Every structure is written in C-alpha cells, then in structure tokens.
Amino acid sequence: MAERITARGVISRVPGEPGVVEEFRIDPPGPNEVLVRILASGVCHTDLSARNGVFGIEPFPWLLGHEGSGIVERLGEGVTNVKQGDYVILAWRAPCGECRFCLAGDPAFCANSLNAEPRMTTMDGIQLTPVLGIGTFCTHTVVHSHQCIPVSDALPPAQMSLIGCGVMTGIGAALYAGGVRPGESVAVIGCGGVGDSAIMGAKIAGATTIIAVDLDPRKLEWAREFGATHTVNPNDGDAVEAIKAITGGFGVNVAIEAVGSPRTIETALWSRDLAGRCVIVGVAGKEARLDLPVAQFFDRGGKLSVSWYGDCLPTRDFPILANWYAQGTLDLDRMVTRTITLDETDEAFHAMERGETLRSVIVMA
Ligand SMILES: [Zn+2]
Ligand SMILES: [Zn+2]
Incomplete structure (x- = not known):
C-alpha cells in the first residue's frame, strides 16, 4: 500500500506576498496519476500572476510552478503511457480525447485537459492549488499521467523544463x-x-x-x-x-x-x-x-x-523540441539565464520584472 509522502515546495498563501518554502503532504497518486520527482523548473510570469492573486482569491494557497522536468517515481492504477524512472517534461495541456475538439480531431484545442485530482495539502490541512494543474516549485508533485511527456535522459533538466511552457508557447x-x-x-x-x-x-x-x-x-x-x-x-x-x-x-x-x-x-x-x-x-x-x-x-x-501554448500538442511537439535542442537547432542554453534554488524564487520574480533574466531555472539539488 502506497503511503502519503511529505514534500517541500514554494507555497503562496497571501496574494501579493512572497511565496514561502514549506513542507506539504502528497497523497498517493490515484488512477491514471503519477508522482513525479521534480529535477528543474523554470520561473514563468504566470507563477508571479498566481502569487499576486491575478487569478482570483479563492484558490489560495497556491503551489507555484508549472514549467518542469522530472522523474516518474510512482504510478497510480492503470497508467500505461509512462513507467517508473521515466524522465519527463510536464505539460499543462493533456487532451482528454472526449471533448468536442478532441472528437473533431483538434486535440490542441482540448476544452477539458486532464489533471490529477487534488492530492496535495499544506501541513495544516488546506488543499493546495497547483499552478496550471502542475506545481513544480517543489520536490515532488502529482499530475495526470498524460501530462508527462518522456524525453531522452541524456538531455539536461533545466533546459528541458523550459519546453514545458515558455519555449513551446x-x-x-x-x-x-x-x-x-x-x-x-x-x-x-x-x-x-x-x-x-x-x-x-x-x-x-x-x-x-x-x-x-x-x-x-x-x-x-x-x-x-x-x-x-x-x-x-x-x-x-x-x-x-x-x-x-x-x-x-x-x-x-x-x-x-x-x-x-x-x-x-x-x-x-x-x-x-x-x-x-x-x-x-x-x-x-x-x-x-x-x-x-x-x-x-x-x-x-x-x-x-x-x-x-503555441497551439501545441505536447506528445507530438515536446520530443521534436528536445531533438532540436540535442541537434543544436534550438538554443536553450542561452535561455537559462540563471540557475537558482527553491529558496530564491521570489528574487527570481524580481529579476524577471527588472528584465535581467529570460528565465531563472530552479535546479533541485
Ligand atoms: Zn478534449
Ligand atoms: Zn508558463
């Protein structure tokens, strides 16, 4: 029987105030869900918007981050598209296959993108809202298995994380x-x-x-x-x-x-x-x-x-972008302006606002 784990992540409890690194609880992944150990996460403007309460007051506290790469650590029931140990980029579009767009052959416009059920709570028991249904400023997160796109594990986590949002867009x-x-x-x-x-x-x-x-x-x-x-x-x-x-x-x-x-x-x-x-x-x-x-x-x-999201289809496009990076066509090294720790995300927001960085990337130790 899988057990609940304790993770660490940047949690934003008060609109406009810096997020704080806290421990939080993660329930075992449910059917079609996976637990992912985060290796790297880009700091995107959308995380700053979430921290600032732009998306409304109700979903606080937020678990920040949505541009990540990591390792699949644990599978829920029925997962077939990834296996334990897979190196993946996380996607915030995972077409459902059943909505009017998916059925018409336009999964890039899916109206009901797949996410995990809420599995993450603060230590004092409040349900966390992960940004764009992911949450990557953290050691671990739970996502729908179809949000995981495997790529070659020869490729560096910081650069790969950026494919998950800004670069793809x-x-x-x-x-x-x-x-x-x-x-x-x-x-x-x-x-x-x-x-x-x-x-x-x-x-x-x-x-x-x-x-x-x-x-x-x-x-x-x-x-x-x-x-x-x-x-x-x-x-x-x-x-x-x-x-x-x-x-x-x-x-x-x-x-x-x-x-x-x-x-x-x-x-x-x-x-x-x-x-x-x-x-x-x-x-x-x-x-x-x-x-x-x-x-x-x-x-x-x-x-x-x-x-x-650049009208993308992550299952088709993330591997293409990863290959272009490997072949030198896509210069993602230059995009990683700074690498930081989990404790430095708020400073990264300020650096972004000051225009000093294209992307700060959290690299997990
Ligand atoms: Zn759909
Ligand atoms: Zn983003």
Missing part, C-alpha cells in the same frame, strides 16, 4: 499559430523568454527577415543572438514605421505579440503587410481595452488569432 506561435513559411518576414513584439522562442521558431520555419521589438536594449541584443535579423526600439521612434522601413514599406507577413498590452497589440496589428497574420500570445490585464478602427482593420485583410 513561442515556438508554436511561429510554427503553428502564425504558420510562418520560408522567406516570410516576422516581427516579434516583446523579447522575453516567449518572444525569443518565437524568434527561434521563425528562424526554424525559414523566415528571412525577423524583427525584434523591445524597449530594453539588452533584450534586443539577446534577441539578435536567438536569430533576429533586425531590431526596433520604440523609444527611438514609431515602431510601426520602423518595421515598414525594414520591409520595403509593406510591413511583415506575421506579427507575434508577446507582451499583452493594448499598445503592443496595436503595434502588431498595424505592422502587418496586406493579408498579414497577427498572433497574440501575451496575457493582458483584466482592465485592458483595445480601440480598433474597424474599417482600417478590414482593409488590411489577414488574420488575427490568440494562441495559448
């Missing part, structure tokens, strides 16, 4: 949501971890003009290292005009917005050529509003789409 925005084709021009607005991943995705897809747009000169320098062919700093003048000047006066085929503000969405919309595609991956605040001149928008044609 950016690459998928270029490859799938944006449908970038060889020879096209792409503008990426906002060059953090997701934006730089979109730049890598555009390069992999064969884009020949890749324009990085950011207010921070350091971010623009990094963007060049990931494959941007041009950079635009809106502090130096109108970004739309600058993008048009680079593209023969026309604008780009694909604009990817990775900030989530009305201002940058406008930049993305108006920097497109005729029939250009705009993909929004930035998460906007609840108060954000867009004032859209509809006739002008119509006259440009093209497409406007919102992409969650």
Whole structure:
C-alpha cells in the first residue's frame, strides 16, 4: 500500500506576498496519476500572476510552478503511457480525447485537459492549488499521467523544463499559430523568454527577415543572438514605421505579440503587410481595452488569432523540441539565464520584472 509522502515546495498563501518554502503532504497518486520527482523548473510570469492573486482569491494557497522536468517515481492504477524512472517534461495541456475538439480531431484545442485530482495539502490541512494543474516549485508533485511527456535522459533538466511552457508557447506561435513559411518576414513584439522562442521558431520555419521589438536594449541584443535579423526600439521612434522601413514599406507577413498590452497589440496589428497574420500570445490585464478602427482593420485583410501554448500538442511537439535542442537547432542554453534554488524564487520574480533574466531555472539539488 502506497503511503502519503511529505514534500517541500514554494507555497503562496497571501496574494501579493512572497511565496514561502514549506513542507506539504502528497497523497498517493490515484488512477491514471503519477508522482513525479521534480529535477528543474523554470520561473514563468504566470507563477508571479498566481502569487499576486491575478487569478482570483479563492484558490489560495497556491503551489507555484508549472514549467518542469522530472522523474516518474510512482504510478497510480492503470497508467500505461509512462513507467517508473521515466524522465519527463510536464505539460499543462493533456487532451482528454472526449471533448468536442478532441472528437473533431483538434486535440490542441482540448476544452477539458486532464489533471490529477487534488492530492496535495499544506501541513495544516488546506488543499493546495497547483499552478496550471502542475506545481513544480517543489520536490515532488502529482499530475495526470498524460501530462508527462518522456524525453531522452541524456538531455539536461533545466533546459528541458523550459519546453514545458515558455519555449513551446513561442515556438508554436511561429510554427503553428502564425504558420510562418520560408522567406516570410516576422516581427516579434516583446523579447522575453516567449518572444525569443518565437524568434527561434521563425528562424526554424525559414523566415528571412525577423524583427525584434523591445524597449530594453539588452533584450534586443539577446534577441539578435536567438536569430533576429533586425531590431526596433520604440523609444527611438514609431515602431510601426520602423518595421515598414525594414520591409520595403509593406510591413511583415506575421506579427507575434508577446507582451499583452493594448499598445503592443496595436503595434502588431498595424505592422502587418496586406493579408498579414497577427498572433497574440501575451496575457493582458483584466482592465485592458483595445480601440480598433474597424474599417482600417478590414482593409488590411489577414488574420488575427490568440494562441495559448503555441497551439501545441505536447506528445507530438515536446520530443521534436528536445531533438532540436540535442541537434543544436534550438538554443536553450542561452535561455537559462540563471540557475537558482527553491529558496530564491521570489528574487527570481524580481529579476524577471527588472528584465535581467529570460528565465531563472530552479535546479533541485
Ligand atoms: Zn478534449
Ligand atoms: Zn508558463
């Protein structure tokens, strides 16, 4: 009979206050669930939003983290897709196979993604809410077995963890949501971890003009290292005009917005050529509003789409990205700006806000 275990993790009890490393209890994995020992976890902006109470007061306390890699330690009943000892990347999309999208052959839009039942509680008995149904700022977590995507254990945990959220989101925005084709021009607005991943995705897809747009000169320098062919700093003048000047006066085929503000969405919309595609991956605040001149928008044609997780299918895409990393196509080493311990996550949030890091990654000792 499997027993309950005690784990350690970063728990956020009070909205806006730093999360604290605490012990917590994990019940044995139920049917189709697995216990995973975390090896590494990226620190993503969504964790900061959870800590700050952006997702509402009710689900506190949160177990932070959702971008992780680890080892499958214990299987619940009926698990067949992974085995004990498998090295896995955790996914926050695990298609159910039964919803209207899955049944129609569109599992990347699954409306009922699989998660484990609530198995984790604080030592004083309060049920924890793991961020995006995962929880990775911790020694162990319980997830649905279909949230586990095995990859080669020759690959480093810190780099692999990033495939679980930010890198996949950016690459998928270029490859799938944006449908970038060889020879096209792409503008990426906002060059953090997701934006730089979109730049890598555009390069992999064969884009020949890749324009990085950011207010921070350091971010623009990094963007060049990931494959941007041009950079635009809106502090130096109108970004739309600058993008048009680079593209023969026309604008780009694909604009990817990775900030989530009305201002940058406008930049993305108006920097497109005729029939250009705009993909929004930035998460906007609840108060954000867009004032859209509809006739002008119509006259440009093209497409406007919102992409969650780069429209990815983790079972298909995580192994591809892991292979691209192994072959040197995907520069995830450069994405890991800092490695930290479990106790340093709050400082990592501040470093992210100050723009000092693309990704801090917790590496478990
Ligand atoms: Zn589904
Ligand atoms: Zn994330």
